[in-house]
Amino acid sequence: MIEVTKLTKQFIRKEKYGWRTKRSVFSAVLDIDLSWNQDESIAIVGESGCGKSTLGRMIAGIIQPTSGHLQISEASEEKDILFHRKRMARLVQLIPQDPYAALNPVRTIRSMLSDPLRYHRMVFRHEITDKMTELLELVGLKAELVLDKYPHQLSGGQRQRIVIARALTLDPHYLIADESVSMVDVSLRLSILDEMKEISRNRRLGLMFITHDFRVARYIAQGGWIAVMYLGRLIEIGPTEEILQHPQHPYTQALITAVPILRGKERQVEQVWPRSYELQVGQDPVGCAFAPRCPFVKPICELERPVFHSLDCKKKHQVACHEATSRTIIAKDFG
Amino acid sequence: MNKLVKRLGSSFLIIVIVTTMTFFLIRLMPGNPYQVMYHQFLMQGMNAQQAQDQVRSILNVSPNQPVWQQFIQWFTDLLHGSLGTSIQETGVPVTELIFNALPWTLVTVSIGLLLSFVIGIVLGVISATKRNSWLSGMIDNIGSIAHAVPAYVTAVALLYLFNVVWHIFPSSGAYGIMDTPGLNWSFISSFLYHMALPVSTYVLTGFGSWELAMKSTTITVINDDFMMAARLRGLTRQTQMRYLGWNSILPLFTGFMLSLGGMFGGSIFIEGTYSFPGIGALFATSIGSRDYPVMEGCFLLTTTTIILANVIADMFYTKLDPRIVD
Numbered sequence: 025m026i027e028v029t030k031l032t033k034q035f036i037r038k039e040k041y042g043w044r045t046k047r048s049v050f051s052a053v054l055d056i057d058l059s060w061n062q063d064e065s066i067a068i069v070g071e072s073g074c075g076k077s078t079l080g081r082m083i084a085g086i087i088q089p090t091s092g093h094l095q096i097s098e099a100s101e102e103k104d105i106l107f108h109r110k111r112m113a114r115l116v117q118l119i120p121q122d123p124y125a126a127l128n129p130v131r132t133i134r135s136m137l138s139d140p141l142r143y144h145r146m147v148f149r150h151e152i153t154d155k156m157t158e159l160l161e162l163v164g165l166k167a168e169l170v171l172d173k174y175p176h177q178l179s180g181g182q183r184q185r186i187v188i189a190r191a192l193t194l195d196p197h198y199l200i201a202d203e204s205v206s207m208v209d210v211s212l213r214l215s216i217l218d219e220m221k222e223i224s225r226n227r228r229l230g231l232m233f234i235t236h237d238f239r240v241a242r243y244i245a246q247g248g249w250i251a252v253m254y255l256g257r258l259i260e261i262g263p264t265e266e267i268l269q270h271p272q273h274p275y276t277q278a279l280i281t282a283v284p285i286l287r288g289k290e291r292q293v294e295q296v297w298p299r300s301y302e303l304q305v306g307q308d309p310v311g312c313a314f315a316p317r318c319p320f321v322k323p324i325c326e327l328e329r330p331v332f333h334s335l336d337c338k339k340k341h342q343v344a345c346h347e348a349t350s351r352t353i354i355a356k357d358f359g
Numbered sequence: 360m361n362k363l364v365k366r367l368g369s370s371f372l373i374i375v376i377v378t379t380m381t382f383f384l385i386r387l388m389p390g391n392p393y394q395v396m397y398h399q400f401l402m403q404g405m406n407a408q409q410a411q412d413q414v415r416s417i418l419n420v421s422p423n424q425p426v427w428q429q430f431i432q433w434f435t436d437l438l439h440g441s442l443g444t445s446i447q448e449t450g451v452p453v454t455e456l457i458f459n460a461l462p463w464t465l466v467t468v469s470i471g472l473l474l475s476f477v478i479g480i481v482l483g484v485i486s487a488t489k490r491n492s493w494l495s496g497m498i499d500n501i502g503s504i505a506h507a508v509p510a511y512v513t514a515v516a517l518l519y520l521f522n523v524v525w526h527i528f529p530s531s532g533a534y535g536i537m538d539t540p541g542l543n544w545s546f547i548s549s550f551l552y553h554m555a556l557p558v559s560t561y562v563l564t565g566f567g568s569w570e571l572a573m574k575s576t577t578i579t580v581i582n583d584d585f586m587m588a589a590r591l592r593g594l595t596r597q598t599q600m601r602y603l604g605w606n607s608i609l610p611l612f613t614g615f616m617l618s619l620g621g622m623f624g625g626s627i628f629i630e631g632t633y634s635f636p637g638i639g640a641l642f643a644t645s646i647g648s649r650d651y652p653v654m655e656g657c658f659l660l661t662t663t664t665i666i667l668a669n670v671i672a673d674m675f676y677t678k679l680d681p682r683i684v685d
Contacts, residue, residue: 030387081587084591086587086590086591109590109593110593111593112593113591113592113593113594117591118587118591120584120587125583125584125585126584126585126588127585128585128589128602128606129585129606129680129681129682130605130606130609130680130681130682131602139598140591140592140593140594140595143592143594143595143598144592144593149432174681174682176681176682187588190588191590193592194592194593199482258663353611
């Protein structure tokens with residue numbers, strides 16, 4: 025299980041005014057509490073700039089949190105930082121967003137996949153090719169067609185599959201996918217999502233899918249969890265079906281409203297539209313961060329920060345909002 | 360292969376065009392040596408015919424011949440492998456002068472260029488990886504200042520400091536007067552001793568641009584997702600540096616080959632200051648004394664090396680970078 029408590033990442037921004045530099049602190053991720061089991065999938069939803077990628081990279085261990093704690097139950101505490109990195113690499117892997125930038129342009133797919141296998145001594149030397157073939161088949165590629173090619177000779181979909189295969193070379197327990205299909209053709213998205221779902225199910229892989237698209241979140245996290253982020257904070261978390269049926273936070277409702285629906289399916293009663301589409305990054309308000317955009321804003325929202333509370337008795341669905349209430353807004357049958 | 364032949368063919372054409380143009384251009388400069396010699400003989404009391412014959416017997420060129428006829432004669436000689444004879448050092452073949460000067464320049468400039476490239480690359484990587492520290496700013500500033508100071512100023516400054524003030528390095532020549540060139544230790548050590556200042560000048564004026572170029576390419580590569588992926592997979596620091604270095608050096612390769620080709624041009628200002636008997640000094644003195652055949656020979660050499668280096672860079676680049684397909 026991965027358990028994250030009070031995880032925070034702050035960046036220091038320097039702004040130059042002539043000779044003087046003004047430093048300001050910008051919080052990309054603020055006080056996030058989250059726990060997530062190895063056989064579950066979780067989708068992190070939020071608009072761009074809300075810190076969801078930073079969260080993913082912190083959990084993968086390639087950027088250090090400013091404060092807070094990250095506990096992976098399978099990992100033992102290692103003092104040596106290099107050894108720690110090596111151990112972490114076999115626990116959590118991250119699939120970067122852009123398949124065009126994620127592959128070293130001057131190395132063949134073979135050397136790309138075999139480097140980690142050799143370095144981590146995953147298999148015997150003579151088994152490396154077999155292992156690579158197996159991995160490539162897993163993501164739906166023919167080994168003899170791609171192994172000795174360079175990245176530029178492959179299509180976007182093929183690259184995305186290679187990136188997934190590369191993340192799987194070390195048999196990680198957890199996989200974090202950072203907007204993994206946003207750069208791929210729409211026609212290929214579904215098959216890649218299906219493959220990721222199947223791989224994570226077969227290998228008992230804890231999948232964290234970071235996305236801005238509620239449709240993708242719903243599809244990938246069936247039976248799992250959805251967590252919604254806004255300006256670095258978690259504002260709502262719950263089981264996927266629960267969130268989709270009864271979203272409590274106005275922002276979640278707005279995100280679901282933003283999903284276009286096909287003609288013929290009626291959206292029910294009130295729709296939630298944010299008052300403004302501008303994301304205010306930088307200042308950390310006293311009250312609720314969403315208050316300036318919220319259509320249901322009350323005086324209390326700007327004075328007091330809402331805390332996470334649960335509305336159902338099982339405490340699974342939690343929301344941080346003063347005005348949390350179920351507003352039925354999604355299409356009736358979304359299947 | 361076919362492509363190589365094509366490239367060489369077009370390069371040959373370019374060389375011919377450039378040398379033709381320089382042949383006519385240098386004759387536009389004031390001070391025609393043929394005319395000067397002709398008038399000297401006239402003043403010594405010869406009549407026009409005698410003076411003309413005298414000039415022809417010494418320099419093998421008629422002073423009043425039209426330029427295009429001179430060109431045809433020079434070009435046919437060139438096709439037979441002869442660059443003519445020097446005017447200043449009367450009767451000495453230009454090829455001999457060039458081949459005597461070539462090794463000195465070739466060795467010093469190659470060493471200087473390689474050193475400045477390596478130093479620039481290393482400093483560039485350091486500056487890029489420590490981007491937000493004072494070290495990076497210091498390296499960048501030193502690099503751009505050293506790059507901004509003209510080579511001949513650096514040369515004079517070094518000469519003043521290390522020769523006049525501190526008496527550490529010799530002021531002129533390529534080797535001591537007691538040594539004979541050859542594969543003996545005394546000559547080699549003397550040569551290294553004498554080339555210290557010229558090589559330092561090449562390094563000081565050269566490394567800045569490599570450093571700045573390397574820094575900018577390294578910063579682009581370091582932020583690429585595949586570098587993050589390498590860290591993510593827990594690869595060693597050496598492997599990561601190999602990924603980083605190779606990807607950031609590639610764009611600099613063409614520039615390196617081109618400056619290797621332009622090495623003779625750069626040596627003009629430096630070798631003169633150190634009285635170093637290389638191509639640059641030969642070039643400078645030949646321009647000063649309007650020694651047409653030597654100037655043409657030097658121009659031919661410079662043009663040829665630049666263009667050949669260009670061809671080689673093109674050919675190798677497709678081998679080094681798999682993204683470029685020929």
